[in-house]
Amino acid sequence: MAKISPLMDQYFGMKEECGDALLLFRMGDFYETFGPDAEIAARVLNITLTSRQKDKEGNRIPLAGIPHHALDAYLPKLVAAGYKVAICEQVEDPRKAKGLVKREIIRVITPGTILEPSMLEEGSNNYLASIVEDDGKIGLSLLDVSTGEFLATELLATGGKLSTELAKFRPAECLIPRSAESLVGDGEGMMVQRLDDADFALVGARARLADHFGGERVERWGLPAHPAAARACGAVLTYLQSARLPALDHIAEVRLYSPEDFMVLDETTLRNLEIFRNIRDRSKRGTLVDFLDETTTPGGSRTLRKWLQMPLLSHEDIERRLDAVEELVGDPLLRADLREALRGGGDLERVVGRTSCGTASPKDLRALKGSIEGLPRIVAILTAARSEELVRLRERLEIGPLGEVADLIGRAIADDPPSAIREGGIIRDGYDPELDGLRSLLREGRGWIARMERQERDRTGIKSLRVGYNNVFGYYIEVTKANLSAVPPEYIRKQTLAGGERFITPELKEMESRVLSAQERSASLEEEIFISVRREAAAKSREILERGEALGELDVLVTLAAVAADGEFVRPQLNDRGEISMRASRHPILERAMRGGFVANDVDLDGRSNRVIILTGPNMAGKSTYMRQIALAIILAQIGSFVPAAFASISPVDRIFTRVGAYDDLSAGQSTFMIEMTELAKILSSATSKSLILLDEIGRGTSTFDGLAIAWSVTEHIHNRVRGKAVFATHYHQLTQLAGVLPGVKNYNMAVKEEGETVLFLRTVVPGATDRSYGIHVAKLAGVPEAVVARAKEILREIEGEAVIEPLAGGPRRRRGGPKYTQLIFFQEPKPRAEGEDGPGFMGEGHAPTDGGGVEILKEMRDLDVNGLTPLEAINKLSEYQRRLLEDSDGEN
Incomplete structure (x- = not known):
C-alpha cells in the first residue's frame, strides 16, 4: 500500500468532513480539487484535468484547479449544475506555518444559502424551503438567507396545497426528512436535500428557535401552536449551521402566514396567465411581472413579485393600497420626487444580509451608508402624503438609530475603497491613530529608500545603481557588471544576475524590516478595524431590514401609480356581491405590444343570472385573450393596482383556475387529454362559489361525442354545484343550448364580419351564440x-x-x-313522420331511428335527474345512449 503525503491526508480529512459537497481546497494561489471532485469540476467548468501523486492503492489522483481570484466566476457554474460546494481556506500565513499549513472549511454553498451578488438575481428572492409532515399537516418554511425573510405556514397534507405554495415561491433548494422520500420530488430548478429525521425533531426545533430568536418572541409569533411549522423552521436553522454561515443576525423574525388570507394561484394558472414566465421560452419577457416592473430598487422588484404571488383577499387591505396608488396617480410631482429619491438607493436587504453573515465588502458598507443617508429625503417628501399607507411608510422610514451607523461608516471607510479587504486603503486617514502612524512610517520608509538610492549613486559614482524589491529577497541594491569594480566593500553580495549583481547592506535590511513590519501590521489593522465597523452595522440588522422592507413597498406603490397613469388605468371599485363588471377592459401586455390596435371589451359576471359565460367564436378571434384579460385585471385589483379598463367593479375571488392551451408531458407518460382531465379534476374538486374558472376548449382531446358530453357535464357541475363564476370558450356550439335551460348561463360570441369569401375578425365580444x-x-x-x-x-x-x-x-x-350532424339536440322532440319518410329525429335529419328506439331514449332522458348525476355518471349515461342509437342505426342498415 502506497503512503500518501501529509497534505493529501489533510485533504481527505476535510473531504470526509464536508460530506457530499465538492471540496475546493486552497493551495497557495489556487483552489484544487482531487479525485472524483476533480473529474466533476473539469467537466462542469471546462478546465484541464491532470493528476498528481498516487493514493493508498497506488492509483494516480485526478487533479483540477482554479485560480483563487477567479472563484466568483467559477463558483456559480458549480452551484447552477446542482452541486454543493465547500470552501476550504488556509487560515494561517504559510510563511509562518510550522509544517503543514492549517486549513478549515469556512463555508458550504448550496443553491438555497447563496449570499454572493454575482449568483443572485436582484429582483427575485432566493428561498431555502423546509418541509415536514406532522399529524395530517405539512409544515412549510421558506427562508431567503440573502435578505433574512423567513416565512412559515401549515397546510393540510391532502388537496395539493403544498405544490401550489412551492409553485408560488419557487425555492432554489428544499429540505425534507429522509423518511419522507415521497413528500416532494426534484422539481424544476429545485435541489432536494434529504436530512436526518432528527434534524426535524420538535424538541430540538423549539430549542434552536428559542436560542436564535428568544423564547418570548417565538411565543409571541404563535409558533408553539404550529408544531409542523416549528419543525420545518428548526431544520432550516440546523442546516444553516452546517453551511458554516458565521452569523445570522439579519434573520430576525419568523412570519406565520395562512394561504387562506391570499388568492390562490396554482402552478397551472401561473403558467397559463404568464405571470412570471412566458409559455414560449420560460423567460420573463412578455409576462405580467415584466409589464409592471418599473421599480427603481432591487428590493422593490422583489416586493412586486411577492405581491403578485400573494394577491390580497381583505377588502380593507386592498383599499388601503388603492388609496395610496390613487394619491400618487393624482399627484405627479409627488410621484416623480419619490421615484428620483428611490433611484440608486441600493439593495438594503441584501447588503445587510452580507453584513450580518460577515461577507460584506468595503464597497457594500459605503452603499449601506448611502442608502441610510437617503432616508431623510424620502421622509421629507412623504410629509405631504395623506393616504394611510403612505403615512405609515413615512413613519417606518424614519432614520432613527441608523444615523449613527451611517456616521460610523462615513468616518471609518474611505470614499472609494477597494472590494477586497486585504488590498489596503480601506480605512480613512485620521480614523485610527495607530494606523495613521504606520502609514506615516511606510511613507517615510519609501522616501528613505528613494533618498538612499540617490545618496549611493553620488557616493559610489555608479549612475545606474538601483534600489529594488521583490518578494523573495526583499530590498536590494542592483549594480551592472560594468560597474562592479566600483562597489564599496561594505556591500554584501546577495544574488548574481546575467547582467550584474544584487547586494544588501545592514542599514538597508534594518529599514526593510521596519517597512515590511509596518506594511503587514497596517494591512492586519485595517482588516480588524473594518470587521469591527461591519460588526457595528450588523448589530442594527433588524432596524435596517425594517427600512429596506418599507422602501420596497413604497417603490411598488410608486411603480403601480406610474403604470396606471401611463396606461390610463382606472381604480377598481370593490363589491361584496360576487360581481365582476368592467367596461372597455383591455389586456395590458397586448395593448402595449399592439400600440393602440387592441380592441377593448366589456365583462359582466355575477353570482346570479350571469354566472357562467359560454363564449363561442372562431379561432384567432380573441377568446383566450378575453379570458386572460379578465384574470389579469382581477389579480391587479387584488394586489392594490389600478386596472386597464374604463370602469371596473370587482368582488375579490379566492382562486383563479385556468385550463387554457394544450401540451404533452411525454416524460411523465401523459398525453394532452390526460393532462387536461387531471387539471380539470383539480379545478372541479377545489373551486368554490368565490372562485373564477376559465376554461378553453375542454374535451377537444377525445372523440366528438365524448368531448361534448364532458363539456356539457362540466358546465352543469360548475353552474349547479360549484356555483362559481366561469367563462367557457368552446367550439362545441351545442353548449349554447344550456343558456335556455340553466338560469345562470349566458351566451356570448366573438363578432365576425363576412364579405363574400373574406372573413374579418372584429375581436369584439357580443351577446348571443354563434354556430360557425x-x-x-x-x-x-x-x-x-x-x-x-x-x-x-x-x-x-x-x-x-x-x-x-x-x-x-x-x-x-x-x-x-x-x-351540424354531430350536434345532440338534447331538448328537441322527435317530429312525427309518415311511413317511409326519412325526416329529422332525435339525432338530427337523416339519423332518426325508425323503430322508436330514439323515442324510448328521449323518454329516459326526460325522466333523468340531471342535477343528481356526477360528471362521470353523466358521461356514462351519454355514452350508453350513443351506443344504443348507433346499434339501432346499424340494425337498419
Whole structure:
C-alpha cells in the first residue's frame, strides 16, 4: 500500500468532513480539487484535468484547479449544475506555518444559502424551503438567507396545497426528512436535500428557535401552536449551521402566514396567465411581472413579485393600497420626487444580509451608508402624503438609530475603497491613530529608500545603481557588471544576475524590516478595524431590514401609480356581491405590444343570472385573450393596482383556475387529454362559489361525442354545484343550448364580419351564440394548400346540405348526417313522420331511428335527474345512449 503525503491526508480529512459537497481546497494561489471532485469540476467548468501523486492503492489522483481570484466566476457554474460546494481556506500565513499549513472549511454553498451578488438575481428572492409532515399537516418554511425573510405556514397534507405554495415561491433548494422520500420530488430548478429525521425533531426545533430568536418572541409569533411549522423552521436553522454561515443576525423574525388570507394561484394558472414566465421560452419577457416592473430598487422588484404571488383577499387591505396608488396617480410631482429619491438607493436587504453573515465588502458598507443617508429625503417628501399607507411608510422610514451607523461608516471607510479587504486603503486617514502612524512610517520608509538610492549613486559614482524589491529577497541594491569594480566593500553580495549583481547592506535590511513590519501590521489593522465597523452595522440588522422592507413597498406603490397613469388605468371599485363588471377592459401586455390596435371589451359576471359565460367564436378571434384579460385585471385589483379598463367593479375571488392551451408531458407518460382531465379534476374538486374558472376548449382531446358530453357535464357541475363564476370558450356550439335551460348561463360570441369569401375578425365580444368556427378560413390564413382548402369547403357544404360525400379516390359511399350532424339536440322532440319518410329525429335529419328506439331514449332522458348525476355518471349515461342509437342505426342498415 502506497503512503500518501501529509497534505493529501489533510485533504481527505476535510473531504470526509464536508460530506457530499465538492471540496475546493486552497493551495497557495489556487483552489484544487482531487479525485472524483476533480473529474466533476473539469467537466462542469471546462478546465484541464491532470493528476498528481498516487493514493493508498497506488492509483494516480485526478487533479483540477482554479485560480483563487477567479472563484466568483467559477463558483456559480458549480452551484447552477446542482452541486454543493465547500470552501476550504488556509487560515494561517504559510510563511509562518510550522509544517503543514492549517486549513478549515469556512463555508458550504448550496443553491438555497447563496449570499454572493454575482449568483443572485436582484429582483427575485432566493428561498431555502423546509418541509415536514406532522399529524395530517405539512409544515412549510421558506427562508431567503440573502435578505433574512423567513416565512412559515401549515397546510393540510391532502388537496395539493403544498405544490401550489412551492409553485408560488419557487425555492432554489428544499429540505425534507429522509423518511419522507415521497413528500416532494426534484422539481424544476429545485435541489432536494434529504436530512436526518432528527434534524426535524420538535424538541430540538423549539430549542434552536428559542436560542436564535428568544423564547418570548417565538411565543409571541404563535409558533408553539404550529408544531409542523416549528419543525420545518428548526431544520432550516440546523442546516444553516452546517453551511458554516458565521452569523445570522439579519434573520430576525419568523412570519406565520395562512394561504387562506391570499388568492390562490396554482402552478397551472401561473403558467397559463404568464405571470412570471412566458409559455414560449420560460423567460420573463412578455409576462405580467415584466409589464409592471418599473421599480427603481432591487428590493422593490422583489416586493412586486411577492405581491403578485400573494394577491390580497381583505377588502380593507386592498383599499388601503388603492388609496395610496390613487394619491400618487393624482399627484405627479409627488410621484416623480419619490421615484428620483428611490433611484440608486441600493439593495438594503441584501447588503445587510452580507453584513450580518460577515461577507460584506468595503464597497457594500459605503452603499449601506448611502442608502441610510437617503432616508431623510424620502421622509421629507412623504410629509405631504395623506393616504394611510403612505403615512405609515413615512413613519417606518424614519432614520432613527441608523444615523449613527451611517456616521460610523462615513468616518471609518474611505470614499472609494477597494472590494477586497486585504488590498489596503480601506480605512480613512485620521480614523485610527495607530494606523495613521504606520502609514506615516511606510511613507517615510519609501522616501528613505528613494533618498538612499540617490545618496549611493553620488557616493559610489555608479549612475545606474538601483534600489529594488521583490518578494523573495526583499530590498536590494542592483549594480551592472560594468560597474562592479566600483562597489564599496561594505556591500554584501546577495544574488548574481546575467547582467550584474544584487547586494544588501545592514542599514538597508534594518529599514526593510521596519517597512515590511509596518506594511503587514497596517494591512492586519485595517482588516480588524473594518470587521469591527461591519460588526457595528450588523448589530442594527433588524432596524435596517425594517427600512429596506418599507422602501420596497413604497417603490411598488410608486411603480403601480406610474403604470396606471401611463396606461390610463382606472381604480377598481370593490363589491361584496360576487360581481365582476368592467367596461372597455383591455389586456395590458397586448395593448402595449399592439400600440393602440387592441380592441377593448366589456365583462359582466355575477353570482346570479350571469354566472357562467359560454363564449363561442372562431379561432384567432380573441377568446383566450378575453379570458386572460379578465384574470389579469382581477389579480391587479387584488394586489392594490389600478386596472386597464374604463370602469371596473370587482368582488375579490379566492382562486383563479385556468385550463387554457394544450401540451404533452411525454416524460411523465401523459398525453394532452390526460393532462387536461387531471387539471380539470383539480379545478372541479377545489373551486368554490368565490372562485373564477376559465376554461378553453375542454374535451377537444377525445372523440366528438365524448368531448361534448364532458363539456356539457362540466358546465352543469360548475353552474349547479360549484356555483362559481366561469367563462367557457368552446367550439362545441351545442353548449349554447344550456343558456335556455340553466338560469345562470349566458351566451356570448366573438363578432365576425363576412364579405363574400373574406372573413374579418372584429375581436369584439357580443351577446348571443354563434354556430360557425371559420376553421377553414384560419387554415387558409395559415398557408394550407389551396387544393386542401377548396376540398374542405366542398365537404363542409355537403355536410351542411345533407349531401352524400364522394370520396376522393373512389370507394363506398357513406351516408352522413345533416347540418351540424354531430350536434345532440338534447331538448328537441322527435317530429312525427309518415311511413317511409326519412325526416329529422332525435339525432338530427337523416339519423332518426325508425323503430322508436330514439323515442324510448328521449323518454329516459326526460325522466333523468340531471342535477343528481356526477360528471362521470353523466358521461356514462351519454355514452350508453350513443351506443344504443348507433346499434339501432346499424340494425337498419
